[in-house]
Amino acid sequence: MTHFVIATRESRLALWQAEHVKARLQEQGHSVALLGMTTRGDQILDRTLSKVGGKGLFVKELEAALEDGRADLAVHSLKDVPMELPAGFALAAVLEREDPRDAFVSPHFESLAALPQGAVVGTSSLRRTVLLQALRPDLRIEPLRGNLDTRLRKLDEGHYAAIVLAAAGLKRLGLDARIRSVFEPAQMLPAAGQGALGIEVRSERPEVVAALAPLLHRPTWLATAAERAVSRAMGGSCSMPLAAHAQWHEGEGVLGIVAAWGDEQQPGRLLQASAQAVVADEAQAQALGLAVADRLLAAGARRA
Numbered sequence: 001m002t003h004f005v006i007a008t009r010e011s012r013l014a015l016w017q018a019e020h021v022k023a024r025l026q027e028q029g030h031s032v033a034l035l036g037m038t039t040r041g042d043q044i045l046d047r048t049l050s051k052v053g054g055k056g057l058f059v060k061e062l063e064a065a066l067e068d069g070r071a072d073l074a075v076h077s078l079k080d081v082p083m084e085l086p087a088g089f090a091l092a093a094v095l096e097r098e099d100p101r102d103a104f105v106s107p108h109f110e111s112l113a114a115l116p117q118g119a120v121v122g123t124s125s126l127r128r129t130v131l132l133q134a135l136r137p138d139l140r141i142e143p144l145r146g147n148l149d150t151r152l153r154k155l156d157e158g159h160y161a162a163i164v165l166a167a168a169g170l171k172r173l174g175l176d177a178r179i180r181s182v183f184e185p186a187q188m189l190p191a192a193g194q195g196a197l198g199i200e201v202r203s204e205r206p207e208v209v210a211a212l213a214p215l216l217h218r219p220t221w222l223a224t225a226a227e228r229a230v231s232r233a234m235g236g237s238c239s240m241p242l243a244a245h246a247q248w249h250e251g252e253g254v255l256g257i258v259a260a261w262g263d264e265q266q267p268g269r270l271l272q273a274s275a276q277a278v279v280a281d282e283a284q285a286q287a288l289g290l291a292v293a294d295r296l297l298a299a300g301a302r303r304a
């Protein structure tokens with residue numbers, strides 16, 4: 001048995017996720033404490049994240065706590081973890097994925113199709129913006145930042161007809177009732193890693209990596225490795241109009257992946273590519289992701 005300290009952001013979702021990992025480690029016989037931290041990404045709410053340094057803003061402070069030994073592991077939404085970690089850090093485990101889909105949330109309308117012409121939809125995600133524009137060019141997309149509770153509050157205050165959020169976050173917080181409909185991946189392709197949790201450690205701590213091994217969910221790890229390889233090949237920026245989603249074909253060891261890239265300079269122009277392969281290890285998963293990124297680039301997508 002070992003004592004571990006988990007560094008976490010302090011939003012309700014981040015704390016739920018850290019508590020989840022804490023419980024899983026306790027099941028393994030370890031004792032665990034949480035170290036809550038506020039990150040720059042949590043403080044800056046008035047600007048689009050891509051303009052102030054990207055989603056890496058959510059992980060830097062947690063990495064500082066790992067580096068100086070205040071914490072042993074950091075729990076992140078995998079979607080928010082940069083494709084390239086700084087030297088000395090590693091992704092030690094990826095846990096079983098929750099629902100990877102996006103959810104349509106609205107007080108008055110049951111689905112995207114039910115929205116009136118020109119309705120205002122809130123999102124600050126470039127991916128959601130380009131996908132929404134391709135589905136409904138008439139909609140007005142307005143920025144929406146903040147943690148889940150803040151975004152739901154702004155919706156309830158009447159600033160938007162609807163907003164789009166990850167189903168996983170809503171389900172984890174018991175807010176399923178807010179989901180009016182879910183988007184199937186074919187309609188609104190999720191972000192790389194959406195719905196999965198990633199655990200970051202210092203690479204020189206093999207004993208921490210070993211303790212996390214029982215939490216690693218291999219099918220999710222390989223699927224998200226393929227998704228993250230697409231993103232890395234496209235320039236690695238999380239603030240890119242890029243979607244990538246991999247799914248296992250039941251029982252065949254075959255991983256299929258679909259990626260989409262939206263052209264911000266030509267709203268409504270959406271490029272899509274797909275690939276599938278037998279995948280048995282991380283290298284094969286990454287090769288699959290690279291293949292689909294090459295197809296996007298060949299079709300005219302631009303690296304960030």
Ligand SMILES: NCc1[nH]cc(CCC(=O)O)c1CC(=O)O
Nearest residue numbers: 077079165166168169194195196
């Ligand atoms: N970008 C913020 C973020 N990071 C992870 C989630 C949801 C949980 C997940 O995808 O694992 C969210 C909220 C959202 O996109 O609605």
